[in-house]
Structures are given as C-alpha cells and as structure tokens.
Amino acid sequence: MMNNQAFRPIEILLVEDSPSDANLTIKGFVNARIANNLQWVEDGETAMNYLRQQGEFADSPRPDLILLDLNLPGMDGREVLTEIKSDPNLKCIPVVVLTTSADEHDILRSYNLSANCYVTKPLDVYQFIQVVQLIKDFWLAAVALPREP
Template identity: 65%
Template sequence: MTFIKTIRPIEILLVEDSPSDADLTVDAFSEARVLNNLHWVEDGVEALTFLRRQGQYSDVPRPDLILLDLNMPKKDGREVLAEIKADSQLKRIPVIILTTSAAERDILKTYELNGNCYVTKPIDVEQFMSVVKIIEAFWLAVVQLPSE
C-alpha cells in the first residue's frame, strides 16, 4: 500500500503599504521553489482583521509566516507585532520585519516584542529581490514552521 502525502502550500501574509515593494515581494515569491500562497494587506488594521478572520477575511487560511513592514498608516508594524505576540491564537506565527528602517531602536523594539527576524529592505531592486529570495529559501525551505 502506498501513501501519498499531500503537500499544502505555505500561507504567507505580507503587510506592506508600498505597492511597489509589495509587487516586488509577490514577484520574488512567485518564483519560489516552495509552493506558497501570498496574501497582501496594506496596513496594520487590515492585517489584524485578516489574522482574526473577520469580515471579508472570514474564510482565509491562517498564515504560516508574516512579513511585516514597520512604518504604515492606521496601525504601524510595532503595534501589529505587539498584538500578534499577545494573542494566544497568533503568537506562534513567525513574524519577519521587512522594513526600510535600519534604526537601532526599531531593531531592539522588534526583538523586545518577540519578532522572529529583522531585515532591512535594500533600496536597489535587484538586491531587494535577492533578499526576498533568501527569506524564502530560509523560512520556507529550511525552517520547520509550526502548524495550526
């Protein structure tokens, strides 16, 4: 008897207010070797609505990984990270901060709030794509992510 294991895609939530950065990230993950579904929201309020599966997001899958920008309208990434890590249903989801800020206070605050990784976005498009592919290779192919 042969058993076939069904491989489900890795669910990724991208929280990014810059459409151009979101497009680059989506492009990089579309070329990924690991099967994934990338969901994009534009601000922190929408991110928490998505994560709590409220309103239009009532049927979305729980993300396996969150890519979170820090500087966003409505609710910034620091506030979103704090709410994720304080929520017993969400706190195990790895959160990668992907931001333009290289400020030491932002890096320290991220780790104080139990962020899993802090990555500064390169300005150069090719370098940005390379960084996203490195994130993909490490977090989707090497790391064992928790299941729901």
C-alpha cells in the same frame, strides 16, 4: 533541503503599504520553487482583521509566516507585532519584520516585541530581490513552520 511542509502550500501574509515593495516581494515568492499562497494587505488594521478572520476575511487561511513592514498607515507594524505576539492564537506564527528602517531602536524594539527576524529592505531593486530570495530560502525551505493546532 526540503522541509516537511511540501504537502500543502505555505500560507504567507504580507503586510506592506508600498505597492512597489509589495510587487517585488510577490514576484520573489511567485518565482519560488516551493508552493506558497501569498496574501497582501496594506495596513495594520486590515492585517489584524485577516489574522483574526473577521469580516471579509472570515474564510481566510491562517498564515504560516507573516512579512511585516513597520511603517504602515494607521496601526503601524510595531502595534501589529505587539498584538500578534500578545494573542495566544497568533503568537506562534513567525513574523519577519521587512522594513526600510535600519534604526537600532527599531531593531531592538522589534526583537523585544518577539519578532522572529528583522530584515532591512535594500534600496537597490536587485538587492531587494536577493533579500526576498534569502527569506524564501530560509523560511520556506529550511525552517519547520508551526501549523495551526
């Protein structure tokens, strides 16, 4: 199934402090058969600067999809999610929480903060790659993502 966004690359923002998890995620999307540009930032403050196109990110493209870890240094993923979903200019961007936490409180809180999806990262590398493939297949191939107005 192809979505109607095959005419330009899908812009993805990965907010992840673990270089090894970021590299696995990036590899998964690089191997995708759908054109995408994945940008990686390592903390919440940088993510918000990117999303608000501030400072060095003034010319950064608006993401079509955000992959967000919860356990970030400084401003954590819950705070980032709160800011995204309370900002009228950002709230329609789908946010996939991709985190190691399987805690029911984190899951419920993320959905209460309007996360679009919650995925627990497997510890096994092969399973992690499979999860990234599933995210790619669903969010990049099957879903119609909102575009900037």
